[in-house]
Amino acid sequence: MLTRNTFLAGAAALVALSVVAPAGAQAPIKIGELNSYKVFPAFLEPYKKGFELAVEEVNAAGGVLGRKIEVVSRDDNGNPGDAVRVAEELLSREGASFLVGTFPSNVGLAVADFAKQRKVLFIAAEPLTDKIVWDQGNAYTFRLRTSTYMQTAMLIPDAVKLNKKRWAIVYPNYEYGQSATAAFKKLLSAKQPGVEFVTEQATPLGKIDAGAVVQALADAKPDAIFSSLFGPDLAKFVREGQQRGVFKGVEVFNLLAGEPEYLDPLKEETPDGWYVTGYPWSELKTPEHTKFLDAYQAKYKDYPRLGSVVGYATIMSAVAIIKKAGSLDQDKLIAAASGITVLTPFGMVEYRPIDHQSTMGAYVGKLGVKDGKGYMKEWRFVDGKDVLPSDAEIKEMRPAK
Template sequence: MTSRAAWISRMTASLTVSLTLSLTATAAFAQQTIKIGEINSYKAQPAFLMPYRNGWNLALDQVNAAGGVLGKKLEVVSRDDNANPGDTIRVAQELIAREQVPLLFGGYLSNTGLALTDFAKQKRIFFLAAEPLTDKIVWADGNKYTYRLRPSTYMQVAMLVPEAAKLKKKRWALVYPNYEYGQSAVATFKKLLKAAQPDVEFVTEQATPLGNLDAGATVQALADAKPDAIFNVLFSADLGKFVREGNTRGLFKDRSVVSLLTGEPDYLDPLGAEAPAGWIVTGYPWYSIDTAANKKFVADYQAKYHDYPRLGSVVGYAALMSIANGIKKAGSTDSDKLAAAFKGLHVDTPFGPITYRPQDNQSTMGAFVGVTALKDGKGVMTSYRYIDGASVQPSDAEVKKLRPAE
């Protein structure tokens, strides 16, 4: 053998050994970790979802620092779905086939959440819907493999209706994004308020394209209807446009507003000094909740990110902690075992302990209901109280009618 041939032979052998060692190390690492697939609309909805990602990353650090789950570290493999249900399914398939994740969590918009709910049913893979609010996820489209963390549209509207009824306003206007979440929120509000106040009238409905609000036309249409009060379901950039145009045109002057989600700092803080005062809202006044669980969460979050948490941060944190607890209880990442373990699962969250109801796979996480005010040039929540999600869920008999048999 020539010296060149011998050199080539030695190099080939060396590369083969290196590649083998690399593959062995990769396989060993994989065996020591539990991969979890996460899907969300980060580019489309950064105000909520960047803090959300920070939240689950904080929980991931804490779980792994404590030794992981079942003797293994957790590893999250995250993908962006461009807020498109088709892309949601594409990346879900990729996570399962290429990354070989045994379970999924995430979701933001109701339409992408419903796409993942159906995917979980068809593929028989466990899915925790962290944020999507549509009732269909746990009722009409509910299935064995899908659970939901955040209080549903029905639950959050049910928290607000008693406050709306106390206003004793007869003529109500409704404004909402024209897709599943907005439609179901308004339907529930009309149903529950009518039951609480039979003489109420709904004088106009403005259903707007999600992310493409024509604020001038919408505000003018609401003003023309001359309502006594407004129920608002807009959020994110649409909320900002609505508030600014409404302030400019005097829509909110001497008029009550009940507004879903507006007290969440993810949406309230970007409004700055334009934030409305006196609106009845759901939200997260992180700065003044004096519970041990919230204070610890805020301190841990600020220590890691040098920033304050938003509602998205709580959702992300509680979602990852739910999955860690579920895997531990199941003793496995098998979807059937996880689905069984999540029934009645207890999880400690920044809002306090929650339980995943066996009846409909919905958690009992609640929300804070209060009134907006301006303080130091920004919006805050005052006069708030925490409403346990268990207190605003339908009865077992009602759920049985709403949810298909498994």
């Protein structure tokens, strides 16, 4: 039986509810993010801080389409199967409007294929494999980070100048390392006919037998080495190689060793003179980077890593696409993403219509040691648009729509 007290209590509850959630209030736009946090913490902990800073800035400025944004984040365990399951959960259970993220290339490729099947936008933040925009590219996948081909192409001019004939290659034996190796061999051979690759050492990711690898290099007696190792594998390789003197008199190129995530742990063991791509964060003075650096340090009392830049730029890309689309309709999002320009801490980038690859650049230089710490010296910025294949080559590689 409905009594007067019951009625009044119910009315009061409705009033209270209306105060908390006023009529017309809109729920936040959910962006589904997945990454290999437990497997690659050195890069992805700063990455998460970067995207959280971007979310905070966007929401403080009023959000997008009159709504706040919310990133719903999940760990994919660095496993393609788990990543596809997590991606499905983000869309179906969490109500995410689209997907962003991933780190290892094999996981990125799996989620890209899932996005194609589900016909949903996917901004691949970090996977570096060239396949994700070329051989296996699809209409729904856009990649932010400078690819293995692009970063390798940035190092080729220095390699050609040295005119070394006998090269050894060391790489982690999964999609990223394989892709980097293929790009290096192709690009160097085209610029320097007659170059020889005297040994290739493919190491299990995270499980390098540094002693055996370094011994194989010593036996091959190369003039120069190209490596795409990173993280703990890189540290073990550096330590073992220096102890055995394998790097003396040998020019070494390493694809990612200038990134703070991988450079900082080397400290005084940082090998002097290696050619690398990386991120000399303390020396960049552009307005866009200074703004990002000041905000990041104010929030976290720490300096950014490259992951921080990637996380930040990923969310800013997502927001720019939503704003341009004026909708969360997938077809409108895809149309908006194609050719969009986004301001990042590294400057303006474009997601190219021809292959959905962003023109994000990278810094190229050499490693050095100062005050017991590794740093990048003699660095220069290379714009991503200047190290991409021709449109004709891309059309040959990328599947027809």
